Amino acid sequence: MNHPSRIPVVCAVIRRGDRYLACQRSESMREPLRWEFPGGKVEMGESLFTALHREIHEELAAKISIRGILRPCSFEKNNKVIELHALLCELVSDDFVLKEHSSYRWLKAGEFGEVDWCDADLEILEILEMDTVEKTGWWRT
Numbered sequence: 187m188n189h190p191s192r193i194p195v196v197c198a199v200i201r202r203g204d205r206y207l208a209c210q211r212s213e214s215m216r217e218p219l220r221w222e223f224p225g226g227k228v229e230m231g232e233s234l235f236t237a238l239h240r241e242i243h244e245e246l247a248a249k250i251s252i253r254g255i256l257r258p259c260s261f262e263k264n265n266k267v268i269e270l271h272a273l274l275c276e277l278v279s280d281d282f283v284l285k286e287h288s289s290y291r292w293l294k295a296g297e298f299g300e301v302d303w304c305d306a307d308l309e310i311l312e313i314l315e316m317d318t319v320e321k322t323g324w325w326r327t
Contacts, residue, residue: 190262190265190266190267191265191266191267192260192266192267192269193227193266193267193268193269194227194228194234194237194269194271195225195226195227195228195268195269195270195271195306196225196226196228196234196237196238196241196270196271196272196273197222197223197224197225197238197270197271197272197273197307197310198223198224198225198238198241198242198250198273198275199223199256199272199273199274199275199310199314200223200224200250200275200276200277201274201275201276201325202276202277202280202292204294205292205293205294206223206292206293206294206295206314207223207224207290207291207292208221208222208223208290208291208292208293208298208301208303209221209222209223209224209245209246209284209287209289209290210287210288210289210290210291210301211287211288211304212286212287212288213288215286217304219288219302220302220303220304221291221301221302221303221304221307222303222304222306222307223272223307223310224241224242224245224246224287225238225241225242225245226241226244226245228271234255234271234273235252235273238250238252238273238275239252242275244285244286245284245285245286245287246282246283246284246285247282247283247285248277248278248279248281248282248283249277249278249279250275250276250277250278251275251276251277251278252273252274252275253274253275253276253324253325254273254274254324255271255272255273255274256271256272256273256274256310256313256319257313258270258271258272259272259309259310261305261306268306270306270309270310272310272313274324274325276325295311295314295315295320296315298311298314298315
């Protein structure tokens, strides 16, 4: 029996105030014009944190402060199992540049339904909408 290969992926759930950063994929990317939390594949030998710092630098030319991690979720796609690790973050400074995405929005949890999210992020959205996550106040210093 052939077991699907496992691919670890990280994404940054970046919060500012009561809003989260959603990035729209460009027309040239897979799942064009859908929305996502920025991030990407973990390279061989990288930790989740190192991979996310690298990905955010590559995609947004930004630095982040990682505050925590949500429970990982996994899904199968094209005979591969994607293991998605969502890390709770804040931007170190307010400046960032879209290097791969076509647009961005800062959305409150109640506004997530206003954009067409990539399927991979749907479970993360459900977690963020839970009162228990909000009550932790993880973004407060």
